[in-house]
Amino acid sequence: MLPRVLDGPPDDELVPRLERAGGTRVSAGPHWDRWGVTFADPDGYRLVLCTRAWSND
Template identity: 45%
Template sequence: MKNRACRIHPIQPWPTQEDLLVFYLPKAEEWEQRCPRMLAAGFREVQSFNPYWAQRGRTFEDRDGYRLVIQRAVWGNKSAA
């Protein structure tokens, strides 16, 4: 018997408001330059579902509904050992 690959995946991908790709840009100048570039690239700015992301960032959505956050902060977990 030949090994056949499944051609139909049973689960279709579907974006939600909480599926986010987050880029952390701690330098204000870099963050301020990146946000207009997102709009120029065809993203649209949307209100964050979770207000945490609006405190120090901006949320953008692509034409498929996937979201990306440009966060003006340093990524890290200070409580980690």
Template identity: 50%
Template sequence: MLIPKLRVARPTDNLAAVVRFYRDGLGLTELAYFTAHNGFDGVMLGLPEAPYHLEFTHQPGHTVGRAPTADNLLVFYLPDAAQWQAAVQRLQDHGYPPVPSYNVYWDQQGCTFEDPDGYRVVLQQAEWKL
């Protein structure tokens, strides 16, 4: 069975700041970008080998606002302790301090960060088990 690729697409009022958070802070790769495409600017970020990527778009003259709640999360599972610590440190080194998670569950084995739009990213130091 082919594994489908997942794109999570989200508008932002702060495209450059959001790109810095996810590319420089989180360590994702800029896979593609576009300007003035049907009235939108945007960027796709991810890891070239991963079956997912994030797309952030901005429509000049249109305001989208901040995250609706503090519990809007992207969760990245990083089971290797050294890899997890390096990811946490990279975000902190780029000026993104950890924030307390709205749901305390995520603070038990993870570290939560808030992007420039108020959306939260959890770096979970655990394997994803279903």
């Protein structure tokens, strides 16, 4: 599971749009629940939208 870094909260319409497309909001643990939102798609894959940014520098 690789997070998609948003560097801020997701657009107001993004979460409902993912739910309408068949995604189910799930918990990925306390860390990810605090810093993002996680969805499971109908095939069981997970998408993590992380509200924080980071660098490998």
